[in-house]
Amino acid sequence: MSESTGGIEMEEDMSGTVKKFAFINRKAPYGTIYALESLEVVLISAAFDQDVSLVFADDGVYQLKKGQATKAVGMKNFSPTYRALEGYDIEKLYVEKESMEARGLTADDLIVDVEVLDAAEMAALLEEQDVVLSF
Amino acid sequence: MKFGILINEGPYNHQASDSAYQFCKAAIEKGHEIDRVFFYHDGVNNATKLTEPPQDDRNIVQRWGKLAEEHNVDLVVCVAAALRRGIVEENLAPGFRISGLGQLVESGIRSDRLVTFGD
Numbered sequence: 001m002s003e004s005t006g007g008i009e010m011e012e013d014m015s016g017t018v019k020k021f022a023f024i025n026r027k028a029p030y031g032t033i034y035a036l037e038s039l040e041v042v043l044i045s046a047a048f049d050q051d052v053s054l055v056f057a058d059d060g061v062y063q064l065k066k067g068q069a070t071k072a073v074g075m076k077n078f079s080p081t082y083r084a085l086e087g088y089d090i091e092k093l094y095v096e097k098e099s100m101e102a103r104g105l106t107a108d109d110l111i112v113d114v115e116v117l118d119a120a121e122m123a124a125l126l127e128e129q130d131v132v133l134s135f
Numbered sequence: 136m137k138f139g140i141l142i143n144e145g146p147y148n149h150q151a152s153d154s155a156y157q158f159c160k161a162a163i164e165k166g167h168e169i170d171r172v173f174f175y176h177d178g179v180n181n182a183t184k185l186t187e188p189p190q191d192d193r194n195i196v197q198r199w200g201k202l203a204e205e206h207n208v209d210l211v212v213c214v215a216a217a218l219r220r221g222i223v224e225e226n227l228a229p230g231f232r233i234s235g236l237g238q239l240v241e242s243g244i245r246s247d248r249l250v251t252f253g254d
Contacts, residue, residue: 017244034143037176037216044236048244131243133141134251135176 019130021045022053025060026134030075035063038135039081046088053129054085055122056114057096061103064095064110082112096122138162139242140172143253145180146195147188151252152181156198158250163206171209171242172199174231176253179217182210184228200230211238 023042027034045052056064063082070077085091093114100106100116107116117125126132140159144151159169174181186196203210210231212222217233227233243249 019244021240021243033176040215041175041236041239045240048237048240050240050244131249132251133243133249134253135143 018049018051020051020053020128021131021133022055022126022129024055024057024126024132024134025063026058027063028059029063029065029068029078030070030073034135035060036078038133039078041133041135042085042090043081043088046090052090053092053094053125054090055094055096055125057099057122059099059103061095061099061105061110064093064112064114065105066109066111079111085112094122094125136162136247137168137170137245139170139239139246139249141239141249141251141253142172142174142178142181143176143251145177146186148177149254151254152178152195152199153193155250155252156195156202158252159202159208163202169206169208170246171211171238173239173242174210174212175216175236175239177220178253179212179220179222182212182217182228182231183222183226185226186228196228200228203230213239 023038025035025038029035042052042054068077068079093112095114095116097116097118107114140155142152142155146152159172162169181196181199184196188194199210202208212231212233214233214235224233
């Protein structure tokens with residue numbers, strides 16, 4: 001990500017406050033900008049040392065699909081960013097089983113290691129979160 | 136209760152901004168606090184003063200500005216999303232300010248609830 005995301009300075013002292021943030025990604029990676037701009041928030045939240053989880057559901061599972069070739073549509077391929085998340089200590093990636101199966105995908109089709117949860121398990125995971133952002 | 140608000144869609148095209156406004160107004164009337172309204176994705180288009188709706192329609196942009204003025208609500212536009220869409224200081228409507236995505240995360244940390252309006 002090369003875009004400017006400045007303004008991460010804290011206005012008041014909240015050091016030590018760690019909340020559970022979940023980012024739910026529900027849209028295909030290209031076609032709309034949601035996936036790309038969601039990643040930008042995710043990276044910023046890492047700078048705030050929060051407990052971050054990423055959830056991929058519905059068409060959002062396509063964001064992790066191997067073999068994205070974006071040249072013909074003139075878009076920047078941001079797949080490598082998902083691989084880089086580990087470097088930001090973002091290691092909790094969850095994919096909804098039903099969404100993946102409905103699209104004929106398995107965990108082997110994905111560019112990163114994920115934990116596959118069924119809808120009920122996903123609901124339990126989200127129940128534990130303090131802040132849920134859906135893109 | 137302290138609320139953070141996230142708006143992900145532009146005005147008129149989508150109801151997100153209208154719903155968020157109604158939510159903020161109702162919450163304030165009930166004695167709650169709106170910590171911050173953060174505009175992201177096409178939501179940044181809520182902040183341009185060049186907007187000119189027909190006279191018999193609501194003015195979404197000015198309505199936000201008025202709410203900010205009357206109730207001291209912090210209206211923050213994401214700089215990266217804004218620059219992509221041509222929203223800059225020169226065409227920023229009164230009541231809004233441009234800042235970074237950290238402001239969204241910060242609002243999530245210090246609010247009791249962060250409520251998203253979008254698809």
